[in-house]
Structure formats: structure tokens, C-alpha cells
Amino acid sequence: MAAAAAFDAQLARDIVDRRKSVPGALLPILHDLQTAFGYVDDAAIPILAESLNLSKAEVLGVVSFYHDFRRAPAHGRVLRLCRAESCQALGCEDLVAHLAERHGLAPDAQADSRGLRIESVYCLGNCALSPAALIDGEPVGRLDRDALDRLVAGADRGPV
Structure with missing residues (x-):
């Protein structure tokens, strides 16, 4: 597990842009965000939604469904x-x-x-x-x- 890094919206956009054209891009992007930051920051939800033409609810639904994704940094x-x-x-x-x-x-x-x-x-x-x-x-x-x-x-x- 990667150590948590401070969320950086520009880095998140760069991560999304690298994979947004891949079919089924949401899960790979979420994994990349989690690797980069140690969690999926709530500020990434609208970035993903806009880039992938999904609703914020759809993105949040995927993040909250899978146990592998954290919405806050893990401490310890x-x-x-x-x-x-x-x-x-x-x-x-x-x-x-x-x-x-x-x-x-x-x-x-x-x-x-x-x-x-x-x-x-x-x-x-x-x-x-x-x-x-x-x-x-x-x-x-x-x-x-x-x-x-x-x-x-x-x-x-x-x-x-």
C-alpha cells in the first residue's frame, strides 16, 4: 500500500487524462488515484465524473461499493x-x-x-x-x- 500523499487536483487530472479513453476506464483510474494518494479523495469524484461523462453518484457508487477504495487516508x-x-x-x-x-x-x-x-x-x-x-x-x-x-x-x- 502506498503512503498517503496530499491530494493534488492537477495530478489527479493528469492521472484521469492518461486513461480516460480506455474502455472501462473508471476502475483503473480509481486504482491509479489510490496508488498515487493512498485513497480516493472526494475532490476527485467531480473530476472523474466530468472526464468520463458519468454522474457524481455513479462514480461515488463505484468507490463506495469496492472495499479496496478508501475515501480518506489510512492512518497506521x-x-x-x-x-x-x-x-x-x-x-x-x-x-x-x-x-x-x-x-x-x-x-x-x-x-x-x-x-x-x-x-x-x-x-x-x-x-x-x-x-x-x-x-x-x-x-x-x-x-x-x-x-x-x-x-x-x-x-x-x-x-x-
Whole structure:
């Protein structure tokens, strides 16, 4: 995950202009904006809408539908825990309970004092290694309580 940079409207326009003629350009442009800034700033919504001849509501609908897009900079580290069927079958809900009981962490709440935020996602496409997660965008598979404890303990030490 890229570090968040201050939003720059001209850079956002340059990013949009590079890809606006590509069929289905909205998703690639959103990914490029997220890579450049660490999030998709609300000020980019009208730029995208105008450039791609979409309504602001259409653009915002795509941004809010996909979990990968942030609308604000992430502060600290992010653990995205898969809670889809395969991960459920192999114990992810036990891991969610363990996070709450042992570490006082709840999915989709504010970051804790270490700066760790837990986000629920519904399929990371890593089902062969369920239960699966991403820590700052890096895949982690076959999670158990011990591995999860190590991830939480490492949250204040920077990227794993």
C-alpha cells in the first residue's frame, strides 16, 4: 500500500487524462488515484465524473461499493480479515472473537492505540489458504490465533 500523499487536483487530472479513453476506464483510474494518494479523495469524484461523462453518484457508487477504495487516508496499519464462506468454514469467526477478547479489536471500528485497524472483507480470493487476511496489502494465509497475535503484536513495529 502506498503512503498517503496530499491530494493534488492537477495530478489527479493528469492521472484521469492518461486513461480516460480506455474502455472501462473508471476502475483503473480509481486504482491509479489510490496508488498515487493512498485513497480516493472526494475532490476527485467531480473530476472523474466530468472526464468520463458519468454522474457524481455513479462514480461515488463505484468507490463506495469496492472495499479496496478508501475515501480518506489510512492512518497506521490495516489488517483485512476475510470473512467469506471458505474462511468461515476454517475458523475466521473464531479469530474475530479472539481479536475482541484478547486484543479489544473489532472489525470495521476505528484504529486502536497502536494504529491497527481491522477491516472485514468478503473474499480475498485466497481460499486455498483459509482463513486468509491482508496486512497492509500483503497476503497472509492459514491464520490461527497465534499468527493473529503475532500480527497484532507487530502492528506497532511497522510493516511485516
